[in-house]
Amino acid sequence: MESSRAVYQGLVEAGIDFVVSLPCINLKELLKMVEATPDMIHIPVTREEEGIGICAGAYLAGKKTAILMQNSGLGNSVNVLASLFKLYHMPLLMIISHRGTLGEKINGQIPMGKATPKILDSLDITFFKPDNSKKAFNIILKSWEHSQLSGVPVGVLLDNQYW
Numbered sequence: 094m095e096s097s098r099a100v101y102q103g104l105v106e107a108g109i110d111f112v113v114s115l116p117c118i119n120l121k122e123l124l125k126m127v128e129a130t131p132d133m134i135h136i137p138v139t140r141e142e143e144g145i146g147i148c149a150g151a152y153l154a155g156k157k158t159a160i161l162m163q164n165s166g167l168g169n170s171v172n173v174l175a176s177l178f179k180l181y182h183m184p185l186l187m188i189i190s191h192r193g194t195l196g197e198k199i200n201g202q203i204p205m206g207k208a209t210p211k212i213l214d215s216l217d218i219t220f221f222k223p224d225n226s227k228k229a230f231n232i233i234l235k236s237w238e239h240s241q242l243s244g245v246p247v248g249v250l251l252d253n254q255y256w
Contacts, residue, residue, distance in 0.1 A: 096256055097122035099226035100188060100249075103233025104159060109186060110134065111156035113144035117163040119190040119256045124161065141166030142173045145185065149173075152183050157237070159186040164193070164209040164250070165202065174216055174246055182244030186237050191222070194252035206252075213248055220248035224255060 100123050104112070111134045112127050114120070127135050134156070138144040141162050148158040167189065178185055192199070193206015213220045221236055223229040232249055240247040 096226045096229070096251075097126065099229045100233060100251070101126040103230045104133075104186075104188075105130070106230070107157070107186070107234050107237035109157050109159045109237065111148070111151040111158045112136070112161060113138055113147050113158070114161040115139070115141060115144065115163065115166060117161075117190045117192075119192070119251065119253075120161050120163075120188075123188075127161070141170045145170050145173045145178065148185055149177055149181075149183055152185070157241075158184070159188060159237075161188045161190075163190045165205050167209055167212055168205065171212065171216065174218065178246050179216065179218075183246075184237070184240035184244055185246040186233070186240055187218075187220075187246055187248040188233075189220075189248050189250050190256075191250040191252040194254065196253040209250065218246050218248055220250055222250045222252065226255075229255070 113136045144160050151158050193202035221232045223232045236247040236249050
């Protein structure tokens, strides 16, 4: 399975029907698929914490929510993840393009690439790092199930080697 298609199929199979996104070169093809899906509401945003807040409202309205974002925006999202999603036990699937990992060509991405798993750990947010598309599909299903059952956000980190 191709990398973007595997993530897309995982979202569809999990029943995700509300997706917020931010632009990222690695997510480009996935964003096109989501945008073309009539059964998924897709809301592009300019800030990660704004998108996560929109997901909270959508969840309260009965939607199954996901955010597609780059890890550079995770730092912007710490407060909303801790004080809204974790406090009020709301599920959220975070598909995170993990820049700054092996093979990164932009030096400015590397510090946040190293910090990303530590930030998720400090927030007690479970995350998974599939290394191929076959695993990604199953991990997305497992992650959404875990998020729903536990009422907390779950991350799926897709590093440069995945793409």
